[in-house]
Amino acid sequence: MTTVNGKAETVIKNANIITIDDGRPKAQALAMTHGRFSGVGSNEDIEGLIGPDTEVLDLGGKTVLPGFIDAHIHVLSSGVKHVMSADCDVRSLKQVQAGLKERADKTPAGEWVQGFKFDDTKTDRTASNEGRHLYRDDLDAVTTDHPMMVAHRAGHVFYMNTAGLEAAGFNDETPDPPGGRLGRDPDTGKLNGMVYERAIDHVRFGLIPVDTAEVRREGLRTICGMLNRVGLTSVHDARVTTEEFQTYQDGYAAGELSLRVYALMWYPQFPALRDAGIRSGLGDDRLRIGGIKMVADGAIATRTAYLSQPYEGSTCDHGILAMEQEEIEQQVMDMHRAGFQVCIHANGDLTIDLVLTAYEKAQKAHPRANTRHRIEHCTLVNPELLARMKAMGVIATPFCTYVYHHGEKMRYYGEQRLEWMFAQRSFIDSGVVSTGATDYPPGPFEPLLGVQSCVTRTDSTGKEWGVNQRISVEEALRLYTLNGAYASFEEETKGSIEVGKLADLVVLGSDPTQIDPLSIKDIQVEQTIVGGDTVYQG
Numbered sequence: 001m002t003t004v005n006g007k008a009e010t011v012i013k014n015a016n017i018i019t020i021d022d023g024r025p026k027a028q029a030l031a032m033t034h035g036r037f038s039g040v041g042s043n044e045d046i047e048g049l050i051g052p053d054t055e056v057l058d059l060g061g062k063t064v065l066p067g068f069i070d071a072h073i074h075v076l077s078s079g080v081k082h083v084m085s086a087d088c089d090v091r092s093l094k095q096v097q098a099g100l101k102e103r104a105d106k107t108p109a110g111e112w113v114q115g116f117k118f119d120d121t122k123t124d125r126t127a128s129n130e131g132r133h134l135y136r137d138d139l140d141a142v143t144t145d146h147p148m149m150v151a152h153r154a155g156h157v158f159y160m161n162t163a164g165l166e167a168a169g170f171n172d173e174t175p176d177p178p179g180g181r182l183g184r185d186p187d188t189g190k191l192n193g194m195v196y197e198r199a200i201d202h203v204r205f206g207l208i209p210v211d212t213a214e215v216r217r218e219g220l221r222t223i224c225g226m227l228n229r230v231g232l233t234s235v236h237d238a239r240v241t242t243e244e245f246q247t248y249q250d251g252y253a254a255g256e257l258s259l260r261v262y263a264l265m266w267y268p269q270f271p272a273l274r275d276a277g278i279r280s281g282l283g284d285d286r287l288r289i290g291g292i293k294m295v296a297d298g299a300i301a302t303r304t305a306y307l308s309q310p311y312e313g314s315t316c317d318h319g320i321l322a323m324e325q326e327e328i329e330q331q332v333m334d335m336h337r338a339g340f341q342v343c344i345h346a347n348g349d350l351t352i353d354l355v356l357t358a359y360e361k362a363q364k365a366h367p368r369a370n371t372r373h374r375i376e377h378c379t380l381v382n383p384e385l386l387a388r389m390k391a392m393g394v395i396a397t398p399f400c401t402y403v404y405h406h407g408e409k410m411r412y413y414g415e416q417r418l419e420w421m422f423a424q425r426s427f428i429d430s431g432v433v434s435t436g437a438t439d440y441p442p443g444p445f446e447p448l449l450g451v452q453s454c455v456t457r458t459d460s461t462g463k464e465w466g467v468n469q470r471i472s473v474e475e476a477l478r479l480y481t482l483n484g485a486y487a488s489f490e491e492e493t494k495g496s497i498e499v500g501k502l503a504d505l506v507v508l509g510s511d512p513t514q515i516d517p518l519s520i521k522d523i524q525v526e527q528t529i530v531g532g533d534t535v536y537q538g
Helices: 042-049 076-084 093-105 136-140 164-169 198-207 214-226 242-253 267-274 325-337 350-367 383-392 407-412 416-417 424-430 447-456 471-481 484-488 517-522
Strands: 010-013 016-018 030-035 036-041 055-058 064-066 068-073 113-118 146-154 159-160 180-184 191-197 232-240 260-266 287-295 344-346 376-379 395-398 505-508 525-530 532-538
Touching: 030 042, 030 064, 036 042, 064 164, 068 484, 076 113, 076 214, 076 232, 076 242, 093 113, 093 136, 093 146, 093 260, 136 159, 136 164, 136 191, 146 164, 146 198, 159 164, 159 198, 164 191, 164 198, 180 198, 191 198, 214 232, 214 242, 214 532, 232 484, 232 525, 242 287, 260 267, 267 287, 267 325, 325 344, 325 350, 325 484, 344 350, 350 383, 383 424, 407 416, 416 471, 424 471, 447 471, 447 517, 471 484, 471 505
Parallel strands: 010 055, 016 064, 068 232, 113 146, 232 260, 260 287, 287 344, 344 376, 376 395
Antiparallel strands: 010 030, 030 036, 064 505, 146 159, 159 191, 180 191, 505 525, 525 532
C-alpha cells in the first residue's frame, strides 16, 4: 500500500471496495485527504492514517465503487426544463394536456409554454394501440393564447400548437428546411404540428427567450441533486451554450456545483472559443471545457436515425440526415485543426461512416496525437466501422439505458439489426473505448439501470434484444467509471480508487457483481462523495 504523508481526514473501513484498478481490484479500506485518496488497502493498512481528528466510517461490508461518470447527458438544460417546463413523462394524452394547462395558467398570454419528455410509444399505449404522437389540435385544446412547443423525450421531434407554428413562420406552403422536416397530415398535406430535427433550431435558439440567470441557477441546483442521488459524480454535459457555461461558473463559485462537469460546447460557440485561443481541456477538476458537439442525424427513440436499410415496415424510410457530408467535413476540419476534441451525434450506420470519413480526412491533413474524437451514441455499427474506429482511436458513447427503457421501440429496428446496436460487446472485443452514457432526458439517467441494461439486454417487459452484445457486470462498471474518465482525458485523475486520484465514490446497499443481474437497478445508493465531501446521504 502507498500513502501520502500525514493523517487522513476521512477513513472508510470494513467495506467491499471494487476499485476498477487492475493492480488492486478489491480493497477493504480507504483514506481520503484534501479531496483525494490517500490510502487504499486492508483495514490494517489504513489504521496508521487514522488520527484524533479523522472521521472513520465503518461500512459493515457495504460496497464502494468509484463515483459514476455519465459521458453523455444533458445536464443544465434538463435542470432548467425541470424548473420551467411541463414534465410530459405521463401515460395518457389527458395527463399531458393537464400538465401543459397547469403551466399555461401560470404563464402570461403571448409567452411560450413548453413541455418535455413526451414519449409517443408510452402515451395511451394499450394491448391494441401502440401509442400516439401529439398534434396541433391536441395542443390547441390546451391553449390558443400561448405559442407552445413540446419536446419528444428523444429531443429530435417537437410538437407545436397553431400559435407556435405561426410564431415560427411555418404554414402549409413552407418547404422542409435543410436538415429537418415538417410533419403533415397524410390526407390533406396541412401541417400537423410535428417538427423534426434542425427545422426547430430557429425556435429553440432564437424565438424562445433565453432563461434568466436565476432560473438557470435553480436548474443547476435541481439537476445536481437529482444526479448525486443516483451516484453520479462526473458528467459530460452534451450541449453547453455560452449562457449555460456562465451558469456553471457562477454555481461553481457559489459552492453549488456538486458534480464534476466536462462541457461539450455547442458548435455555434466554436468560432469564439477558437479565436480566444481556447482548446479542449481548459479548466480544472470541477469544470472543464471539453469537445465541440454537433448533431449529424436523427434519434433512435423517434425512429429518425439515418440508416443504410429502411426501418422495419417501410421500404423507403431511412431516417433523417441532419448535416450533409460537406458540412460535416468542413466543420470537423476546422475544429480538429484548432486543437479541439470533436464530438458528433451519429446514430445510424450511414451517419457513422460519414463522421469517420471526416475524422480520417482531418487527421490526414493535420496530424495530431491522441485526439480522442468521439461518436456520440454510435448506435448501429458493423465490423468495418469498428475497425476504422479502432485505427483512429475514436471513442463511442452508446445509450446504456435504452434496451431496458425503450424496448417497445426496438421492433422498428428488427432482431437482426439489434445484434449490432448499442454494441458494447463488440466495442470491447474490437478494442474501441466505449463509455457509460444515458443522454438524459432521452434515456433514464440512473447508472445502475444502465449497468443492468448492458448486462442483460432485457427490456422492462422481459423481452431480450441483441443478447450477443451482453457484457459482464465488471465490464459495465468500467464503462461507467474509468472509461468515462478516459473520454475526457482524465483517466489519470479519476475513474478508479487509487492513491492520488480524486476522492469520488459511491456507497451501494448491495454488490452488483453478486446479485441477480435483473435486480441491479434496484440497488440502493446510500452515499455519494465528491472530492471527499458527501453530496448525497441516503
